[in-house]
Amino acid sequence: MPGLYIGSTSGYSGKNMIVMGLGLRFQKEGLRLGYMKPVGAIPVELNGKLGDEDAFFMQQVLGVSGEPADVTPVVVTHDFKVQAFNGRVEDHVAPIVEGYENISANKDLTLIAGSGSMYSGKYCGVDGIHLVKTLGVKSIVIDRFQKELNYDYLVVLKESLGDNLAGVVLNDIPPSFMDEITTLIKPFLESKGVKVLGVIPKDPFMGTIKVTDLADRLGGKIISAHGKVAHPVESFLIGTMQVENFMTHFRRQRNSAVIVGGDRSDVQLVALEGECPCLVLTGNLYPNDIILTRSEVLGTPIIMVRDDTFSVAKKMEDILSRHKLRDSAKVKHGAELVASHLDFDYIKKELGLD
Structure with a gap:
């Protein structure tokens, strides 16, 4: 069954909003959805089981279930970092592959949420680029406007991921920059083979x-x-x-x-x-x-x-x-933003769901 990895060029770029928007839209169209976040950066226990705070929240929003050990096989605690930096070698990818197989069974699509940037986790072999290639899934990368966009990063990702990169989403774009996006940035990226799947304008409410x-x-x-x-x-x-x-x-x-x-x-x-x-x-x-x-x-x-x-x-x-996406009003508003600005037809075609 197809999988879609949602990554970004940096942390706090809007991955949860995109995952949520995609998930709710696909569920509305009748797709059976799976969800996982392979690497959890916010350790938290729920009912005595260790998982990731964002993952637990997204499961709740999307109404999907899954054992924490499958949903978030790698949880980055302080002890985890100490062991990794001390050179203790473990295969962290194998449990992620197993978790993906369990989550995606009997699903039409599994959304895979990245953590940090596409290179985060490189020190222990669980960076987004490696996981996308290992799992054999498509990916969408979000680039959030923070003084400027990461044009070079997006082009390099295309070279690294090839056909595994379905496209990119340019997020939080201020009105003053929209004309440059339309006339300059988007044509440049697409000339390099980087499909721009959507441009989401800066929305004051989402930043409150x-x-x-x-x-x-x-x-x-x-x-x-x-x-x-x-x-x-x-x-x-x-x-x-x-x-x-x-x-x-x-x-x-x-x-x-x-x-x-x-x-x-x-x-x-x-x-x-x-x-x-x-x-x-x-x-x-x-x-x-x-x-x-x-x-x-x-x-x-x-x-x-x-x-x-x-x-x-x-x-x-x-x-x-x-500030993280937690308020119910923001969940609804964020889903509407994603639904109105992303090219869902193209995404479904890339995933073989059309």
Whole structure:
């Protein structure tokens, strides 16, 4: 039965969204679907069995079952890394092949989710390129726009994978770059034999994070407006400047969390009155009573953190670029994005499902 490996040029590129979108669409068309994630990077136990957090989540979303030992034969724990770097030689590919055979039995298609980039796991022989060739499956590689696209990487992958590369998906493309994609990048890639299966535009909603999740990731404490912690945060703004300058920037970024020192009540008040989704106060300093009262009245949560403003801003940048797909509304929206921007007819033809 055919298999399709979903890989990427780097971590946090949208593999779960693509797997989910493909899976839900194929299931809607009546295909019996299998799912596995050969290498798990987020170890977690469920019912006493070791597996991968993403894999357990995707099984739930797709409504598919499978023993963790088959779904994720290789789980990268600290002990696993120590053994690998100490030169302990084990065949990690054999259990992956066995798991794939068990999962794909009596299935019309098995989706195989990669971990990290296509070269991740090279140190122990379980990188995406090796697995695609060993399993004899087709692959789709996602390249997420992060300042630019990895054109060279995609061309090299085509040379490495040959016909095993069904095509690539260009993800999170900002509006300002769309014209260049259409007129320059896509024609260039396809002239090199790299089929562009879809171009997914940047979607603000997919990059949001709930206030409550943000507080948890920052190691902070929510101290007000606890009933409004489901507010979505799209981006962030640092409130270290003078109030007049801050107001100018803030008007352009209304859905941004405002990171500001706990002693800057002037900026805090402007942000609250401007209906920002939340305040992140740094330096472990409580706001004054006026700020707390306005926060409660306006329903704007305040997160208090120990770190300084610069450190929190760096964390925020990382969190917003790497926040995982977990919210049910995002699952639905992500599936719709994939369904509307990928060439499913071509994919089915490549897999022999047409």
